[in-house]
Every structure is written in structure tokens, then in C-alpha cells.
Amino acid sequence: MKLIFKTILFVLLISSVFAQTGKRNYDNELRHQNKAINALKDEIGQLRLKLKKAESKERSTASRISSLDEDIALTSRLVQSLKREEEKTRNRIFQLKESLLKNETELDNLRIRYEERVVNSYLKGRLTDLERVFSSTTWRQAMYRTQYLKIITDIEKKMTKQIEKLLIQVSQQKLELEATLRENLNLKRDKEKQMIAYQNMRITREQELNRIRTDKKSLAIYMNEKEAGIGQLESIIKNVLEDKARFEREERIRQQQEALKVKSFKSLKGQISWPAKGRIIAKFGRQWNPKLKTTTENPGIDIKGQPGSAIRSIMGGIVTTITYIRGYGTTIIIDHGGGFYTVYSHVTNIQTSVDSEVRNGDVIAYMGDSGSINGAKLHFEIWGKGQKLDPEKWLTKK
Numbered sequence: 236m237k238l239i240f241k242t243i244l245f246v247l248l249i250s251s252v253f254a255q256t257g258k259r260n261y262d263n264e265l266r267h268q269n270k271a272i273n274a275l276k277d278e279i280g281q282l283r284l285k286l287k288k289a290e291s292k293e294r295s296t297a298s299r300i301s302s303l304d305e306d307i308a309l310t311s312r313l314v315q316s317l318k319r320e321e322e323k324t325r326n327r328i329f330q331l332k333e334s335l336l337k338n339e340t341e342l343d344n345l346r347i348r349y350e351e352r353v354v355n356s357y358l359k360g361r362l363t364d365l366e367r368v369f370s371s372t373t374w375r376q377a378m379y380r381t382q383y384l385k386i387i388t389d390i391e392k393k394m395t396k397q398i399e400k401l402l403i404q405v406s407q408q409k410l411e412l413e414a415t416l417r418e419n420l421n422l423k424r425d426k427e428k429q430m431i432a433y434q435n436m437r438i439t440r441e442q443e444l445n446r447i448r449t450d451k452k453s454l455a456i457y458m459n460e461k462e463a464g465i466g467q468l469e470s471i472i473k474n475v476l477e478d479k480a481r482f483e484r485e486e487r488i489r490q491q492q493e494a495l496k497v498k499s500f501k502s503l504k505g506q507i508s509w510p511a512k513g514r515i516i517a518k519f520g521r522q523w524n525p526k527l528k529t530t531t532e533n534p535g536i537d538i539k540g541q542p543g544s545a546i547r548s549i550m551g552g553i554v555t556t557i558t559y560i561r562g563y564g565t566t567i568i569i570d571h572g573g574g575f576y577t578v579y580s581h582v583t584n585i586q587t588s589v590d591s592e593v594r595n596g597d598v599i600a601y602m603g604d605s606g607s608i609n610g611a612k613l614h615f616e617i618w619g620k621g622q623k624l625d626p627e628k629w630l631t632k633k
């Protein structure tokens with residue numbers, strides 16, 4: 236009887252698979268890495284190619300640190316993206332295994348029921364449907380038998396279709412599970428490779444920093460990198476303000492504020508929560524550097540805190556930019572509507588993505604030393620109507 240059942244299953248499987256081969260979408264079975272990961276890899280590749288070409292030229296310590304910082308920042312973002320993708324594939328594997336077990340159990344139950352029916356018919360013998368009807372002793376019995384046979388036939392057809400459907404599902408799920416397991420393994424290997432590269436670059440960066448801290452000339456050159464970074468940030472803010480997508484963002488932010496019943500940014504001056512725990516080590520405006528005996532412009536405030544402590548969005552809004560800025564490291568810009576933007580620099584371990592909606596208090600990153608020669612800190616700015624504003628006047632008093 237098992238041989239009979241296996242033959243039936245084999246025929247059903249072959250016929251079903253061939254019938255659906257043209258319809259099957261193998262792109263869904265073999266998941267590709269997301270666009271963000273591939274874009275970051277391209278960016279890192281282009282940067283390293285650019286650095287390799289510049290190796291033969293005379294380069295200052297400050298320039299090398301800036302280049303290293305950019306590479307570290309991009310690699311860190313790539314590692315985080317790979318971690319998130321790896322977690323997604325782990326969840327998918329778990330779902331597939333659960334679904335596969337459920338379908339295989341259902342298939343076993345159907346197999347047992349089908350096998351019982353086949354064995355039953357074989358042992359007892361089976362008249363043809365026509366013979367059953369003609370052997371009836373009365374017209375009423377003939378009608379009942381006809382109706383009964385129709386019900387039995389429908390049940391058998393339904394059972395056959397169920398078996399056929401489950402065979403296809405199990406086959407597809409096994410293929411997808413194998414593909415997802417392979418993808419998860421590749422992501423894990425890629426993540427480990429990038430983490431090794433990241434750790435090696437961090438060691439090299441620390442060695443370069445030790446040189447620059449004792450060299451006043453190199454330190455002065457590095458401060459020029461920061462001045463260039465201010466211009467880069469101003470250019471980014473200008474592009475964001477002129478971006479056509481800002482009208483759509485304004486509407487999304489307005490809907491978010493209505494749904495959460497929160498006030499607009501401009502009405503909350505002096506009432507906004509701090510983006511991080513710590514103390515201010517550099518205020519807004521002109522700052523005197525006693526070591527270099529120079530004055531520089533600070534477009535925001537610098538908050539010194541514990542490395543790895545949370546950086547939070549000070550209000551709801553939409554992330555417009557995540558990028559590397561020379562002298563400021565990895566930087567996040569959030570649009571809060573009404574022409575108000577906030578800037579978070581020197582961050583690491585980013586927890587958000589471009590075009591994502593954030594709420595007040597959401598953790599968007601963690602405090603790091605990306606682009607900083609003074610250890611972990613947060614550089615924080617507020618822009619309103621294209622102008623730099625003093626953050627301390629907008630944040631709650633400590």
C-alpha cells in the first residue's frame with residue numbers, strides 16, 4: 236500500500252511542479268541583499284580606490300585621519316546594515332521552519348487518511364459507481380446512492396487537491412529555506428570580514444591621533460578640515476531646503492504632529508529635551524582655542540558624554556540625510572517641519588535610515604568619536620529657516 240501511495244504522490248508532484256514551473260518566481264526564493272548594503276559597499280570601494288591612488292602623494296597626518304574616519308564611518312554603517320539584514324534572514328528562517336513543519340504534519344495526516352481509503356477499497360473490493368446505482372432495489376435507494384457517491388467523489392477530489400497543493404508548498408518552502416540559509420551564512424561571513432577591517436582601521440586611527448595630538452602644525456591643519464566640514468554641512472542644508480521632496484515631508488510631518496497631538500517646533504523654544512546626556516564642552520558661536528591660540532566658529536554645541544550612550548531625536552520628524560562630513564564624522568539630519576532641522580554629528584551605530592519617520596525621544600544613534608580627535612561626543616545643531624540657531628536657547632534648562 237505504501238508503494239501505491241508513493242506512486243500517487245510522485246505523479247502528483249511531477250505534474251504539479253511542471254505545471255507551475257513557468258509561474259515560479261525564483262527571485263523571491265533567493266533573496267538579494269538590500270540596496271542600502273550594496274550602495275555602502277560601492278561607496279567604500281570608490282573611497283578606497285581614491286585613497287589608493289593618493290598613496291604615492293605626500294599626505295598630511297590630518298588628511299590621513301580624515302580619510303580613515305570616512306572609511307571607518309562607512310564601514311560601521313555597513314556592519315550595522317549587515318547585522319540588520321542577518322537578523323531579518325534569521326527571522327525568515329524561523330518562520331519557514333515553522334511553516335514547513337506545519338505543512339509536513341498536515342501532509343502526513345492526509346497521507347494516512349488517503350492510504351486508509353486505498354487499503355479499505357483494496358481489501359473489501361469496490362464496485363464501479365454505475366454498478367452501485369444499478370444494484371439498488373428501489374428508485375429512492377438509487378437516488379441516495381447517486382448523491383452519496385457524488386459526495387464521496389468530491390471529498391476524494393478535495394483530498395487530492397490538498398495533497399497536491401501541500402506538495403508544492405513544501406517543495407517551495409524547502410528551496411526558499413535552503414536559499415535563506417545560504418544568504419544568512421554569506422551575510423555572517425561578510426559582517427565578520429567588515430568587522431575585522433573596522434577594528435584594524437580603528438587601531439591605525441589611534442596611532443595617527445597620537446601623532447597629531449603632539450604636533451601643533453598637524454592639529455592646525457586638522458582644524459582646517461573642520462572649517463571645510465562647516466561649508467560641507469551648509470551646502471547639504473541648502474540642498475535639503477531646496478529639495479522638492481520637502482513639500483511631501485512637510486505634509487507627512489504635519490500628519491504625524493496631528494496624530495501624536497504635539498506642538499510645532501517653533502512653539503517649543505526652551506522646552507525641548509536634550510539629545511544626549513552629558514556636559515557642554517563647546518558652546519554656540521565663536522570659540523577660543525588656547526592650544527592653537529585661534530578663534531573658530533562653532534555652528535552648534537558639543538556635548539561630552541559616555542561613549543556608546545544613546546543619542547535621541549529631540550522631536551518628531553523625518554530623517555533627510557545620513558552622511559560623513561569632514562571634521563564632524565557620521566552625521567544625521569532630521570527635518571521637523573516649518574523650516575526647522577536638527578543635526579547630530581560624531582555619532583556611531585546608527586539606528587535609523589533616510590526617509591524614516593522618528594518620534595520625540597527615539598534613539599537614532601549612539602555617541603562615538605567619528606571625526607573627533609577628543610574622544611566620544613555629540614556635536615548638535617539647530618537650523619531654522621536656513622539660519623543656525625543657538626541650541627541652548629531651545630533646549631530645557633539644566
